[in-house]
Amino acid sequence: MRVSLAGKRAIITGASQGIGRGVFEVFAQLGVRCVTAARRKNILEEHSKEVIAMGGIAPVPIEVDLFEAGAASYLFEQAQGALGGVDILVNAAGRSKAPDAPRQTPFHHPSELWEKELHLNYVVLRELTFAVLPSMQARKFGRVINVTGKSEPEKLSTANPPKAAVHAWSKGLSRSIAPDGVTINQISPGKIVSEQILANYSAQELEAYGKKDIPLGRLGTPQELGYLAAFLASPEAGYITGAVIPVDGGMKRYAF
Ligand SMILES: NC(=O)c1ccc[n+]([C@@H]2O[C@H](COP(=O)([O-])OP(=O)(O)OC[C@H]3O[C@@H](n4cnc5c(N)ncnc54)[C@H](OP(=O)(O)O)[C@@H]3O)[C@@H](O)[C@H]2O)c1
Numbered sequence: 420m421r422v423s424l425a426g427k428r429a430i431i432t433g434a435s436q437g438i439g440r441g442v443f444e445v446f447a448q449l450g451v452r453c454v455t456a457a458r459r460k461n462i463l464e465e466h467s468k469e470v471i472a473m474g475g476i477a478p479v480p481i482e483v484d485l486f487e488a489g490a491a492s493y494l495f496e497q498a499q500g501a502l503g504g505v506d507i508l509v510n511a512a513g514r515s516k517a518p519d520a521p522r523q524t525p526f527h528h529p530s531e532l533w534e535k536e537l538h539l540n541y542v543v544l545r546e547l548t549f550a551v552l553p554s555m556q557a558r559k560f561g562r563v564i565n566v567t568g569k570s571e572p573e574k575l576s577t578a579n580p581p582k583a584a585v586h587a588w589s590k591g592l593s594r595s596i597a598p599d600g601v602t603i604n605q606i607s608p609g610k611i612v613s614e615q616i617l618a619n620y621s622a623q624e625l626e627a628y629g630k631k632d633i634p635l636g637r638l639g640t641p642q643e644l645g646y647l648a649a650f651l652a653s654p655e656a657g658y659i660t661g662a663v664i665p666v667d668g669g670m671k672r673y674a675f
Contacts (some may be wrong), residue, residue, distance in 0.1 A: 420655065421652035422449060422649055422650055422652075422655055422675055423647050423653055423654050423655065423659070424446065424449040424450060424451050424649060424652060424653050425449065425450030425451070426450060426451075426452070427451050427452070427456075427506045427652070428451070428452045428453075428498075428502040428503070428504055428505055428506050428507070429446055429451050429452070429453045429454070429506065429507035429508070429509060430453075430454045430456060430494065430495070430498045430505055430507070430508050430509070430547070431443050431446070431453055431454070431455055431456065431509040431511060431549070431651065432456045432457070432485065432494075432509065432510055432511055432512035432547070433456075433457060433511035433512035433513055433515075433566070434453075434455035434456055434457055434463060434466075434480075434511070435455070435457035435458070435462040435466070436457070436462070436613060436614040436615075437483050437511075437513075437515075437611065437612075437613025437614050437615060437616070437641055438511045438566050438608060438611055438613055438641045438644055438645075439455075439457070439509065439511030439512065439566070439641075440641060441640065441641020441643075441644060441645040442467060442509050442511060442547070442566075442644065442648045443455050443466075443470070443478065443613075443643070443644045443645075444470055444475070444641075444642060444645060445645030445646060445649050446507075446627075446645070446648075446649060446652070447470045447471075447476050447478060448470075448475050449649055450476055450586070451507070451652075452476055452478070452479075452502055453476070453478040453479070453483055453627055454479045454480075454494075454497065454498040454501055454502060454505075455467070455479070455480050456479045456480075456481045456482075456483050456494055456512070456544075457482070457483070457512070457599045458482060458483070458484050459482075460480055460481075460482035460500030461665060462531065463478075463480035463481075463482075464480050466487070467480055467646075469616070477499040479497075479498075479502070481494060481497050481498070481501075481543075484498075485512055485539055485543045486535075486538065486539065487529065487607065488550075489516065490543060491494070491543055491546035491547040491550050492546070492548075492550055494547065494605065495547065495550035496551075500564040502638075503595040504554060505551045505554065505555070506555070506558075506560060506561060506562065507561070507562045507563075507564070507652045508547060508548060508551045508561075508562070508563045508564070509564045509566070509648055509652070510541060510544040510547060510548070510564070510565045510566060510645070511614060512544075513539070513540060514536065514539060514540075514615070517640040519532050519535070519606075520532070520535075520536060520577055522576075523574050523575065523576065523620050524574075524575045524576050524577045525575075526575065528577065530630055532577065533577050533580070536577040536578065536580075536581055537580060537581045537584070539581075540581030540582065540585070541581040541584040541585055541588070541652070541654045544565060544585060545585075545588060548563050548592075548603070551563070552596065552601065555596075555599070555601045556599035558603055559599055559600040559601070560601070560602075560654070561596075561599070561600065561601035562601070562602055562603075562651060562653075562656075563573055563577075563589075563601070563603040563604070564603075564604055564605075564606060564648050564651050564652060565585050565589060565603070565604070565605045565606070566605075566606050566608065566644070567582040567586060567605045567607050567663065568582040568587050568607055568608065569582075569607050569608075569609065569665065569667065569670070569671060570582070570583065570586065570607070570663070571671065571673065573602075573671060582607075585605060586605055586663050588624070589604075589605060589661065590661045591602045593660040593661030594661065597660055600657070602635070602651070602656070602657065602659060602660035603660060603661065604651050604659060604660060604661070604662045604663075604664065605662065605664065606644060606647055606651070606664055606665075607663050607664065607665045607666070607667070607671075608639070608644055608650060608665075608666055608667065609633065609639065609641045609665060609666065609667020609668055609670035609671070610628065610629070610633065610638045610639065610667070610670065611638060611640065611641055611643075611644055611666075612625075612638050612639070612640055612641065613641060616638070627640055628669075632670060633667070633668040633669065633670050634668060634669030634670070635668035635669055638668075639640070639666060639667070639668055643666060644666045647664060647666055651664075
């Protein structure tokens, strides 16, 4: 089987690091024309050169701070102008090394910091999705892929509510957009090597974690998640929508 992605046009948020970056690497090798978005444009540009040198399709890096008002429509308009349309949206932006988002959220964490997490991981993701949807529906093809998280919280964390919100919201949305050939799915990472993970855990912690908590014995790579994103983005995955699919080395404990 092959995935027919050559010539498709994608926006990938969070593309300067970690999972978004890995998704971009896989997409570029498969011939997808990508807008890569993040705040650190210098990293996007450097990485573009590496991917082009490896035979990947040149992306269009766009600097955007998704916390800024109007960021979603700005990014969509930039992508529309650069690519002439958007077939695929991958929402992979997340909070990187934020000092106000500790690994374990304290009980009395300020309300505005809970909302900040919700804003980036759900509100902006939703706004961007609604920006791209009308043209996807008109063309009778579209793919939205949200990088979320596992639904088995082990501790209090600001990261969990936005992921649950995305899962519930997208399930409802999937039913409305299915007749137009547009799918929306979630990839739920277990522990994938990324800037965020490397900032929060020492190398020894990660090795021990892999051995103890991940049946496959190690953390995943961003590209390993990117392969599933590529399949979900392809026409061949047209019968999959409203799903939450883990890429976690077997880490999820429960069958349902
Ligand atoms: N890695 C894992 O094991 C894991 C596990 C569960 C869930 N997740 C989820 O997966 C997603 C990606 O995580 P990751 O591990 O790949 O994180 P990461 O390595 O820290 O990358 C985060 C990306 O988001 C971008 N970003 C952050 N704030 C932004 C803003 N205000 N505006 C625009 N871009 C912004 C960053 O780019 P700039 O800093 O350049 O803007 C970076 O490219 C997150 O939602 C995370 O919660 C990851």
